[in-house]
Amino acid sequence: MILAGLILPVLKTPDNSPLHFIGYILYGTGIVWAIYPSKSKAAFGSLFNEGFRCFIVATLLMVIYTWIFWTANPKKMDETVAKQKEVQLKTPGDRTPLEIDQQAKDTRKYFIPMVIAGTVFDFLLIGVVVTTAVAGTLSLSKKN
Numbered sequence: 622m623i624l625a626g627l628i629l630p631v632l633k634t635p636d637n638s639p640l641h642f643i644g645y646i647l648y649g650t651g652i653v654w655a656i657y658p659s660k661s662k663a664a665f666g667s668l669f670n671e672g673f674r675c676f677i678v679a680t681l682l683m684v685i686y687t688w689i690f691w692t693a694n695p696k697k698m699d700e701t702v703a704k705q706k707e708v709q710l711k712t713p714g715d716r717t718p719l720e721i722d723q724q725a726k727d728t729r730k731y732f733i734p735m736v737i738a739g740t741v742f743d744f745l746l747i748g749v750v751v752t753t754a755v756a757g758t759l760s761l762s763k764k765n
Contacts, residue, residue, distance in 0.1 A: 622647045622679070623686045630697070648744065649751045652676055656755050663763035668756035676748025680741060687740045691733050702729045 622644040634640050655675035656668050691698055706725040710718060728735075 622651075622683060626686060626690065630694075645743075645747060648676075648679060648747060651679060652748060652751045653755050656752065656759065660759045660763065663760055665756050665760040668759055669752055672748070672752030672756055676744065676752060680744040680748060683744050684737055684740055687737055688733065691736055698729070698732050702732065 625643045625647065629638075629640060629643075652672050652675050656672045659668055659671045662668060702725055705728065706721060709716065709721045709724070716724070
């Protein structure tokens with residue numbers, strides 16, 4: 622996942638490219654891989670525990686990677702904030718350009734905590750869903 626996260630910016634992959642889902646696919650596959658060898662236990666709780674340990678560690682690693690990536694690339698962070706500001710200036714709605722400038726400064730100030738919070742939420746949610754689905758499926762398949 623981290624390798625994919627490092628390669629995609631080097632290849633200048635657009636932000637809206639479906640290639641960015643590679644990390645999530647690898648993440649889900651890794652959780653399945655962590656749970657599947659334990660399928661002989663067949664109890665949902667023990668299978669979920671295996672997946673839980675996997676996705677907690679993976680989430681921690683992705684949070685560390687995210688922090689290092691954005692801290693080491695302030696230019697990329699500034700580009701992201703500038704793109705967001707351009708979009709807002711084109712469609713100002715009920716905001717003045719001065720308010721949009723202030724919002725861009727605030728976004729820049731809190732960018733890394735916001736991105737890390739998003740990373741935590743994304744990976745924990747996907748981890749819980751995949752772990753529940755795989756553990757449930759495997760435990761039900763052993764009962765039948």
